Amino acid sequence: MNEALIKESVAKFEALIREQQERAEKIKSEKEFVDYKNLDKLIIGVCGGDGIGPVITHEAERVLRFLLKDDVDAGKIVFNEIDGLTIENRAAVGKAIPDDVLAELKKCHVILKGPTTTPRAGDPWPNIESANVAMRKELDLFANLRPVRVPEQGIDWTFFRENTEGGYAVGSKGLNVSDDLSIDFVVTTTEGCERIARLAYEYARNNGKNRVSIITKANVIKTTDGKFLKICQNIGKEYPEITTDDWYIDITTAKLIDEKRRRDFKVFVLPNLYGDIITDEAAEFQGGVGTAGSANIGKKYAMFEAIHGSAPRMVLEGRDKFADPCSMLRAAVMLLSHIGKQTEADLLEKALDICMYSEKKLTITGRDTGCTCTEFGDYVMETVKKLAQ
Ligand code: IPM
Ligand code: MG
Numbered sequence: 288m289n290e291a292l293i294k295e296s297v298a299k300f301e302a303l304i305r306e307q308q309e310r311a312e313k314i315k316s317e318k319e320f321v322d323y324k325n326l327d328k329l330i331i332g333v334c335g336g337d338g339i340g341p342v343i344t345h346e347a348e349r350v351l352r353f354l355l356k357d358d359v360d361a362g363k364i365v366f367n368e369i370d371g372l373t374i375e376n377r378a379a380v381g382k383a384i385p386d387d388v389l390a391e392l393k394k395c396h397v398i399l400k401g402p403t404t405t406p407r408a409g410d411p412w413p414n415i416e417s418a419n420v421a422m423r424k425e426l427d428l429f430a431n432l433r434p435v436r437v438p439e440q441g442i443d444w445t446f447f448r449e450n451t452e453g454g455y456a457v458g459s460k461g462l463n464v465s466d467d468l469s470i471d472f473v474v475t476t477t478e479g480c481e482r483i484a485r486l487a488y489e490y491a492r493n494n495g496k497n498r499v500s501i502i503t504k505a506n507v508i509k510t511t512d513g514k515f516l517k518i519c520q521n522i523g524k525e526y527p528e529i530t531t532d533d534w535y536i537d538i539t540t541a542k543l544i545d546e547k548r549r550r551d552f553k554v555f556v557l558p559n560l561y562g563d564i565i566t567d568e569a570a571e572f573q574g575g576v577g578t579a580g581s582a583n584i585g586k587k588y589a590m591f592e593a594i595h596g597s598a599p600r601m602v603l604e605g606r607d608k609f610a611d612p613c614s615m616l617r618a619a620v621m622l623l624s625h626i627g628k629q630t631e632a633d634l635l636e637k638a639l640d641i642c643m644y645s646e647k648k649l650t651i652t653g654r655d656t657g658c659t660c661t662e663f664g665d666y667v668m669e670t671v672k673k674l675a676q
Pocket of ligand 2: 563594
């Protein structure tokens with residue numbers, strides 16, 4: 288192989304090491320979590336995103352405004368609508384998040400974000416990084432919390448997916464060393480493992496969950512997954528009342544469909560890519576990715592989103608007004624809980640369970656055979672009103 292190509296790649300690799308070393312140092316200097324209760328004014332940013340994103344996100348905003356009416360009227364909670372996180376704008380400036388949008392996002396405390404289109408090979412779009420991934424990195428949203436519940440089957444899982452490292456840390460900076468050799472990198476830091484592990488165990492402790500399962504592929508990906516496993520196990524020792532076990536990702540995907548065993552799982556902590564994959568599988572038991580919300584938590588910021596994509600085909604076929612807002616409404620439940628509005632979070636969650644699973648007076652089919660997104664939002668708000676009486 289051409290020596291010059293090797294040298295060039297080594298130089299790029301060196302730059303990556305320095306960049307990641309700097310990121311690790313930054314994590315060490317992080318302060319504590321923001322306490323939302325002590326703020327005079329809480330700003331909720333709302334980013335519609337692409338495809339069906341604006342429709343379902345604005346529906347969730349409408350429901351949130353309804354639930355938080357007193358605080359909104361008193362100026363204690365402000366909604367800041369941020370347009371511009373669209374694939375057209377991102378493609379025009381060649382950035383995953385345009386600078387002005389990022390500046391606006393940083394003025395908010397928490398963000399409700401609709402799905403954004405992620406360019407992939409063969410698309411008309413330039414190959415820019417995913418806006419989700421970029422936002423998680425820019426705002427250091429290191430924990431991706433994804434709950435999945437199917438009460439009648441005894442399924443009550445909470446996934447703590449590490450959200451800034453692993454295969455995602457430099458996922459768009461792999462090396463094409465030559466035409467025939469490509470190399471990607473997986474990044475794991477001590478600080479990055481410690482903070483996700485601690486959050487998972489604290490959650491387990493505070494929510495009476497007696498088991499945390501650490502999921503890796505440490506038998507093959509020995510260095511980075513090995514580190515993740517060891518650090519999570521060490522943190523687990525500080526929580527003697529919680530049983531820690533560890534599983535490899537392949538058998539875990541199988542055990543999730545084992546009806547006899549899957550109920551034993553409670554809290555999962557896992558590296559980024561495994562968390563991405565297994566949470567789609569898990570959400571399927573609950574009714575699909577359209578039913579699942581996700582919280583991206585950092586010390587300073589937090590972002591709440593759906594776990595599915597932007598469904599551009601629905602928009603092309605003029606069906607966006609029939610899009611299902613349930614994932615964004617589930618994300619809104621997590622947002623409410625995160626800002627300390629637990630009563631409102633519980634109300635919305637109960638209302639969603641009634642509208643989606645038990646009463647089902649209206650159903651969403653994604654087309655004109657079902658109700659519209661707005662009609663469903665109204666139904667949820669009516670149900671909240673009844674519950675609050
Ligand atoms: C998710 C999504 C994203 C991810 C994509 C859109 C980049 O699949 O939030 O799970 O891989 O994290
Ligand atoms: Mg995913």
